Amino acid sequence: MKLYHFTKKENLSGVLANGLIAKSNFSSLNCIIRENVVFAWILPEHDLMGYIQNNEYILFEIEVESERCLVANMDYISSAYVNHVINHLDVVSEMTNAYMSTAISPQKYINGHFRSPEVLIKGSIIPEDVKYISNCAKENLNLQAYLYKNREYELFANSSITSQDIEKLGLKLVAVHDDSTGILGTFKDVRHLNYYTINLNGDLKTKLTKIFFGDY
Numbered sequence: 001m002k003l004y005h006f007t008k009k010e011n012l013s014g015v016l017a018n019g020l021i022a023k024s025n026f027s028s029l030n031c032i033i034r035e036n037v038v039f040a041w042i043l044p045e046h047d048l049m050g051y052i053q054n055n056e057y058i059l060f061e062i063e064v065e066s067e068r069c070l071v072a073n074m075d076y077i078s079s080a081y082v083n084h085v086i087n088h089l090d091v092v093s094e095m096t097n098a099y100m101s102t103a104i105s106p107q108k109y110i111n112g113h114f115r116s117p118e119v120l121i122k123g124s125i126i127p128e129d130v131k132y133i134s135n136c137a138k139e140n141l142n143l144q145a146y147l148y149k150n151r152e153y154e155l156f157a158n159s160s161i162t163s164q165d166i167e168k169l170g171l172k173l174v175a176v177h178d179d180s181t182g183i184l185g186t187f188k189d190v191r192h193l194n195y196y197t198i199n200l201n202g203d204l205k206t207k208l209t210k211i212f213f214g215d216y
Helices: 009-018 074-085 089-102 135-139 151-157 163-168 202-213
Strands: 002-008 037-040 057-063 069-073 117-122 130-133 171-179 182-189 194-199
Touching: 002 009, 002 037, 009 057, 009 130, 069 074, 069 089, 074 089, 074 171, 074 182, 074 194, 089 171, 163 171, 163 202, 171 202, 182 202
Parallel strands: none
Antiparallel strands: 002 057, 037 117, 057 130, 069 117, 171 182, 182 194
């Protein structure tokens, strides 16, 4: 299957010569499925790290066996990480487990199921399976091709939600984190044991950021 990977321009010659070397991110979280992997996207447009807009980054197309891959919700592991930073260890364990338990094979993934679907490719990738895509092609990507299609998410993410609304919906703040779209809040639906991530704006962003980080 074809996947896509961004890296800094300065790494171009190294990738062409040696391929993509597997690594382990957030190893302090004890997240087994993130150990010894290459991180990628199903579509370049899935990028929520700001690499598409950043001229310091270039894009590679990868050809890899789907059996080596898992698709996981990056919002969950980001939530685990920020809780690790502020020493909320019970939430770290909860969100790391949620990240691992909801990861699925690419064959089962439906576009739009996760807001931030990252692909974990087990092991390094040889140079013959990596193709450099020109900056011109990168600039012509359709940034509207990716839509988050979670119906429950849309019920409250597309309105002017308040902290009172969050309580009425039975949502508990799990984490405040960020990506290229802005400041995010990840919430737990305590009734159905689901998690949702939305962009935070205005007074709600200020209030929830202060609540989450406190005096950290």
